[in-house]
Amino acid sequence: MRVSRWPESGRLSLLLWAAGALIGLGAAGFALFTAKGTATSTVPPEYIATVNQRPVYLSDYLDQLQAQFNVTMETASVEQRRKVLDDMIREELFVRRGLELDEPGIDPDVRNALVAAVQSQIAVDATSQTPTEAELAAFYRQHLERYSSIGYLLAADLIAPGDPSGAKGAEALAAAGVALRAGRPLPAVLAQFGVAESGLLAGEQVYFAAKLHLGDTLFEAARTLQNGQVSAPIRAQDGRFHLLYMIANHPPLPRDFALARNQVYGDYRHELLLRIGDREFKYLEDKADIHINRAYQP
C-alpha cells in the first residue's frame, strides 16, 4: 500500500506557505503589541489627541493652556504646549487606572463627579428628542401662567368706621362710591362721607399679596375692576362692608407664543431632562437588588 505523502514540490510550497503565515502572524503581533495609535493624521480636528481611542478635546486643551499659563495657542511656548498635553494624557491614563482600582467605590468626590457625569449623559439623550413646534405650543398652553406677567394692583379699600357692618355704613360707602365715580378726588370723598381706608392694602400690591390681605371675596371683586372703577359695597368675610376703588390694575398678561417660544423650548428641555433622569433612576432601581434595614425603614 502506498503511504500517502506529499510530492517534493508540494512539500516546498507548503513550507513556503507556513513560513509566510508565520511572518505574517509575527508582523501582526508586533503591530498589535507595540501599537500606540499616535498617528496625527487620524486625529479628528476637534481633538488635540486620542488616548486609547478616547478623545482629548482641543477646546479643553485651549482652556487648560489659558488656565495654567494664561496663554493662547499663539503665545504659548513649545514647553507650555507640551506640558499641558502631557498633563492631559497623563490625566486620561490615570482616570482609566482609577477605574480599575475602583476609586468610585471609595472616594466621595469621585462619586459626585460621576453622578454629575451621568446627569450630563442624560442631557446627551435629551438632545436626540427634539420637540416639534406643535409639542412646544401645547406645552406653552399647559403652562400659560409661566409665560404671563405677574399681576399688580393699586387700589383703595374703604370702610365706614362708624358702622362697619350695618346698613348705615353700607349707605355711606354707596354714597362715597357715587362721588368717586363722578370724579371727586379720594381725600375729599374720605372727608365728606366719613369713610376711611381699611389699611388692608398699602401701596402697589402683587396679586397674590392682595388676595392674602383682602380675602377671596374682595379680591375676586378687585381683580376685575378697570382703572378708575368703583365696586358696589361688598360684605366681606370679616363681616364688614367694603368699597373698592381701583386706581391702577395690571392683570397678568400672557406673552404670545411666538415671543415666548425660546423660553418654552428651554423649559421643555429642562423638564425633559428631569423626566429622563427619573426614568433612568426608576430603571436602575428596578434592576437593582436593594435591601433596607428594617429598623431604619423611613
Added chain:
Amino acid sequence: MLFSLVVLGVRAAQRRHLEDRILSTWPETAALDPELVRFAGSLAAPALASHCAGCHGGDLHGDPTHGAPDLIDGEWLYGEGRVADIEQTISHGIRSGDHRSRDLADMPGFVLQNPYRRYRIASLKPSEIRDLAAFILQMNGRLPADSAAAARGQALYGSALCYDCHTASAQGDPAIGAPSLRRHAWLYGAGAEQISDVIAYGRSGICPSWSGRLPPATIRAIAIYLHVRSGAS
C-alpha cells in the same frame, strides 16, 4: 477635453490639500496664514450667505428681530474671539439642545411669576423695570427723561442681582454669555421700550448647532473668517 479634465483634477486636489491644511493647522495659527485666510474666505462666504445671513443679517451686522448679534464687530457674547471660541459656538450652537452647546444662563423675565428656571429670583414691579431701563440708558450716555428713575435703577441693579450675571461694572460675562450692558450693538435693540421688554420678559436666544450639518473644514473656515473680519474692523 483631456486638458480641462486635468485642470479640474488639479483644482480638486489643491482644494483637498487646502481643506486638510486648514484642519490640521492650529486654528489660531491658520488665521495668520494669508493663503489659508484667503481659502477660508472662499469657503465661508457662500456658507454664511446661505446658512447664517437669515438671522445674522446679510452684512453680518446682526438682526434685533432675531436677537442675533453682529458677528464682525469684535464684541463677543461667548469667549474672547479666538478662532477656537468661535468654532465651538458654531459647532455646538447656543441653547441649541446639543449637549455641548453653550447653555449656562438665560436672561430672567423679571415681571414673570417665576422669573428664572434655574434658580429662585424675586419678581420686580413694572415701575422698577422702567427704572432699570433708565439706568441702563444713562450708563450708555443717553440722558434719561427722569434722573431720579435712573438713580433708583442703579440701586436696583444691585438688589435685583443683575450683577450676578452682568458683573458689577456691567461689562458682561463671556463665560456664560451675559452681554455687556454698555454695548454699541444691542442684541434686542437699543430703545427704552426694547430694553424694558427684555428685563420684563427675559430672553433665551438660540443659535443652531452646525456640527454634522456643515463639513468641519467649512466650520473652521467660518470661524477663521469671522475672527479675521472682526479683528480688522
